Amino acid sequence: MKKSALQRVRAEYQPKLPKSLQGPVKLKVGKATESVANQEDIKNLFPHTYGMPVVEFERDENPSRLEEPFNVGIILSGGQAPGGHNVVSGIFDGIKSLNRESRLYGFLMGPSGFIKHQYMELTAGYIKEYRNTGGFDIIGSGRTKLETPEQFESGLKILKELDIKALVIIGGDDSNTNAAVLAEYYKSKGEDIQVIGVPKTIDGDLKNEWIEASFGFDTACKVYSEVIGNIQRDCNSAKKYYHFIKLMGRSASHIALECALQTQPNYCIISEEVQAKRMTLDNIVSALCYMIAERAKLGWNFGTVLVPEGLIEFIPSMKKLIQEMNDVLVEYAAELEGLEELDKLRAIHSHLSEGNKELFKSLPKDIALQLSLDRDSHGNVQVSLIDTESLISRMVAKRLEEMEEEGQYSGKFATQHHFFGYEGRCADPSNFDADYTYSLGFNAAMLINAGLTGYMSSVRNLTDKPENWIAGGIPITMMMNMEKRHGEMKPVIQKALVNLNGKPYLKFASMRDTLMLNTLYQYPGPIQYFGPAEVCDRPSMTLLLEHGKEV
Ligand code: FBP
Numbered sequence: 020m021k022k023s024a025l026q027r028v029r030a031e032y033q034p035k036l037p038k039s040l041q042g043p044v045k046l047k048v049g050k051a052t053e054s055v056a057n058q059e060d061i062k063n064l065f066p067h068t069y070g071m072p073v074v075e076f077e078r079d080e081n082p083s084r085l086e087e088p089f090n091v092g093i094i095l096s097g098g099q100a101p102g103g104h105n106v107v108s109g110i111f112d113g114i115k116s117l118n119r120e121s122r123l124y125g126f127l128m129g130p131s132g133f134i135k136h137q138y139m140e141l142t143a144g145y146i147k148e149y150r151n152t153g154g155f156d157i158i159g160s161g162r163t164k165l166e167t168p169e170q171f172e173s174g175l176k177i178l179k180e181l182d183i184k185a186l187v188i189i190g191g192d193d194s195n196t197n198a199a200v201l202a203e204y205y206k207s208k209g210e211d212i213q214v215i216g217v218p219k220t221i222d223g224d225l226k227n228e229w230i231e232a233s234f235g236f237d238t239a240c241k242v243y244s245e246v247i248g249n250i251q252r253d254c255n256s257a258k259k260y261y262h263f264i265k266l267m268g269r270s271a272s273h274i275a276l277e278c279a280l281q282t283q284p285n286y287c288i289i290s291e292e293v294q295a296k297r298m299t300l301d302n303i304v305s306a307l308c309y310m311i312a313e314r315a316k317l318g319w320n321f322g323t324v325l326v327p328e329g330l331i332e333f334i335p336s337m338k339k340l341i342q343e344m345n346d347v348l349v350e351y352a353a354e355l356e357g358l359e360e361l362d363k364l365r366a367i368h369s370h371l372s373e374g375n376k377e378l379f380k381s382l383p384k385d386i387a388l389q390l391s392l393d394r395d396s397h398g399n400v401q402v403s404l405i406d407t408e409s410l411i412s413r414m415v416a417k418r419l420e421e422m423e424e425e426g427q428y429s430g431k432f433a434t435q436h437h438f439f440g441y442e443g444r445c446a447d448p449s450n451f452d453a454d455y456t457y458s459l460g461f462n463a464a465m466l467i468n469a470g471l472t473g474y475m476s477s478v479r480n481l482t483d484k485p486e487n488w489i490a491g492g493i494p495i496t497m498m499m500n501m502e503k504r505h506g507e508m509k510p511v512i513q514k515a516l517v518n519l520n521g522k523p524y525l526k527f528a529s530m531r532d533t534l535m536l537n538t539l540y541q542y543p544g545p546i547q548y549f550g551p552a553e554v555c556d557r558p559s560m561t562l563l564l565e566h567g568k569e570v
Contacts, residue, residue, distance in 0.1 A: 029447060029548060032151045034105055034457035035485035037478065039075075040113075043082035046469050047491075049073040055227075055513050056500035064510050065496045067206040068199065068473035073229065075491035076465055088120035089184040091467060092138070092177075095160040096129050096190030096197075100219045100235025102448040102456030104149040104157050106189050109460020111146050116461075117468055124181055129161025130197075133186070134170045136177040151453050153238070154445040164396040165197045171204050178212055185213035185467040191220035191233070192512040195475060199495035199510075202473035213472035215463050216495055221444055223273035223561065226515045229477045229493040231566075234459060235444070237559045238452045239267070240274055241546045242443035244281035248542035250437065251282060251323055255538060258321045260435045261311065263408040265326045267440030269399070272327035272517045273561060279527050280560040280570070283534055283541045284323035286310055289524065290333035291517040297335050304414045308422060310535045311415065315430025319538065326408045328440065331390075332400060340375045341400055344390060346506070347371065360388055367391055386410050398505050408436050449546050450556045454485045462490040482558055482566040522564040 022030070049072045054061040062069045091114055095103055107125070114121035123141045126132035139145075139158065149157045165171075165188075178186065188198040195216040202214035218225045218232075221239035226232055243266055250262050264284075268274035272289045279287035288303060296302075307324065314322060331337050347370045348355065355363055364387055368379055379387060389405040412434045422428035448456060455478060463476040474492035481488060498512045517524055533539065547555045557563075560570045 025548075026152070029151045030147070032453065032548070034109070034151070035454045036458055036461055037488035037490045038486045039078050040458065040461050040465065040490050041078070043079040044076040044465050045079040047075045047077055049075065052494050052497040054496055054499045060501050061496055061499050061510055065199065065203045065473075068203045068494065069496045071473065071494040071496070073491065073493050073497075074466075074469070074471065074474070075489060076462070086117040086468060088118040088122075089114065089467065090122045090124065090182050091185050091187060091464070092124045092126060092133070092181065092183045093158070093187045093189065094126045094130055094133055095155045095158060096188055096194035097160065097162055098191070098220065099153075099155045099160060099444040100221045100233070101153045101238035101444070101446050102234045102452040103155045103160075103189060103219065104152050105448060105453050105456035106217055106219075106234070106460035106463075107141065107157055108146055108150050109457040109462075110187060110464050111141060111143070111460075113461040113464025114467075117464065124183060125158035128159040129163055130165040130170075131161050131163040132158070133165070133174045133177070134163065136173075138177065138181070151447065153447045162396050164193070165201065168204065171201055174201075175205070175210060175212065183212070185215060185472075187215045187217060187463050187467075189217040189219050191222070192225045192514055195225070195495055196499070196511045199473055199499070202495070206472060213467055213470070215466050215471070215492075216475040217459050217463055218475060221274065222268045222271055223277070224269070224271035224514045224516065225512065227498060229479065230475065230498075231479055231481045232455070232559070232562055234452055234456045235448075236273065236277070237455075237562075238446050238449045238546065239443035240277040240281065240559055241449055241543065242446045243274065243439045244278045244543045245545050246439060246442070247278055247282045247284065247323065247325070248540070248544065251284065251540035252542055254321050254323055255540060258319065259431070260321055260433050261412070262323045262435045262437060263326060263412045264323065265328055265408040265436075265438045267328050267403060267444075269402060270329040270332060270514065270516065272329070275325045275327040276517055276523055276527055277559050277561045279325055280523065280564075281541060281543050283530065283539050284325050285314070285535055285538070286322070287325040287527065288327060288330055289517055289527075290327045290330045291519060292524075293330065294333040294335065294338075295519055299336060300334055300411075300414065303334075303411065304418050307411070307415050308418050308428070311419065311430065311432060312422065312428040313536055315428060317536070320431040320433075323540070326411060328407070329402045330407050331405055332402065336378055340371075340378050341390065343371055343375050345394065345398070345400075348391070348394065349505070363391060364388065383410065383413065403438075403440055406436075408438065412436065446546070447548075450548060451558050455481065458485065458488060458490060462492075465490070466492045482563055482568055522567070523561045526564055526570070
């Protein structure tokens with residue numbers, strides 16, 4: 020296939036590695052760990068993999084042994100995130116650096132390829148085509164939940180057949196939770212198979228002290244910020260539209276917040292704040308109408324509003340409704356099956372409690388239907404399918420009409436709606452993500468060679484130069500707590516939502532009033548791969564602020 024000029028040149032880019040991984044490594048073992056919460060429960064559920072130490076790699080200046088070859092299998096799990104191909108390249112180069120005879124196998128289309136024994140060997144020639152590119156198309160991805168002993172056993176057969184020593188699961192919080200369960204399962208059965216996780220998700224919600232960022236967040240936010248900037252330039256040129264821009268990120272508002280920091284829109288809703296302040300949809304609409312009315316007084320009937328994808332689940336009354344709907348959709352699945360739209364809504368309505376009935380009825384039909392769609396394989400509402408941006412702008416329009424009648428508003432309110440998500444998930448990784456993912460993959464190969472299982476690849480100190488990054492591993496059980504899923508308490512990796520006491524949020528909050536009543540848009544422009552380091556290698560503002568750096 021013919022490649023674009025940028026593809027050809029970018030293919031030659033050699034991602035940077037931390038100094039510690041640029042040659043033979045030795046392992047520095049830290050202290051035993053505890054899970055973030057519910058220690059007793061997690062310990063009981065993971066008797067073989069609980070409490071393991073955090074580990075770090077150092078350069079081994081006097082390597083004494085020749086490494087044996089070993090085979091590795093990989094799974095790309097869940098939503099695409101820029102840099103996945105470099106994780107694969109990093110693992111490949113890592114295992115080959117230890118022994119040229121080592122082999123890499125990719126399971127096709129996510130966990131289902133592992134269960135159904137659909138795989139391919141990833142050779143040097145094949146991988147070459149994918150280095151530094153976006154997407155997960157090298158082997159495909161999928162959302163099948165890997166959770167039952169039957170699936171684990173089926174996977175075990177193919178691992179044995181291919182003489183695979185370790186499985187690397189590249190995924191988000193749910194997939195890495197499953198990696199920990201699988202590691203525990205194989206260990207409890209005395210099987211000599213290791214499982215290693217790699218932190219992936221554009222949503223940015225898989226992070227903690229040891230995992231400073233999930234890969235893909237940096238690139239996705241830069242792509243969205245570029246287009247938000249372009250929209251803002253358009254908006255400020257024509258001065259006739261309010262743009263309501265929904266941004267992916269599932270539950271967490273990290274993406275919306277990062278894009279707000281990069282582009283300085285007039286308004287950005289942060290779901291975590293809505294929940295903390297127990298705001299209603301009405302409160303959000305009022306705040307927006309206030310801004311629109313004030314801007315209209317200045318003669319400005321235009322503006323930009325960022326809306327996080329998961330907002331709806333964070334409005335306390337909606338959250339209660341969604342929780343009850345989750346149960347209704349499971350309990351009355353047979354009754355709801357095959358019903359026409361309106362009949363389905365009526366049936367759901369009839370099974371709701373009194374308080375929720377009223378709220379459900381007040382929703383526009385399209386939104387009620389979107390909320391009634393099937394949950395994903397992990398039991399989550401598919402928030403990317405809910406037109407929250409349009410729901411809010413319609414409610415704002417209605418309220419402005421009332422305000423106009425009461426003489427409280429005089430202006431024009433014309434809207435445009437956008438949803439940015441899929442546009443950024445497969446972008447070619449930024450230099451930061453290209454280096455970070457390659458390092459995560461290479462590091463995973465070293466964790467395997469060190470004989471570890473139930474660990475997540477961890478590369479830290481990310482606001483420094485890649486050569487000074489710290490590479491090692493963190494036991495997945497350390498990140499876990501117990502949460503209710505499908506009505507049952509389950510061990511899961513704790514999601515990192517936006518911290519309302521954290522520097523990124525506080526920075527945005529300090530600018531908010533000024534941004535509402537002024538037009539101070541920033542235009543970040545497209546991702547740059549070549550040029551000055553301050554343009555090309557700059558990590559996300561979230562990461563910089565979290566590390567106490569100036570932005
Ligand atoms: P992951 O948690 O799998 O990384 O999901 C990322 C994401 O892009 C979310 O932001 C979004 O809500 C979801 O995937 C969309 O899912 P799908 O790709 O199935 O439409």
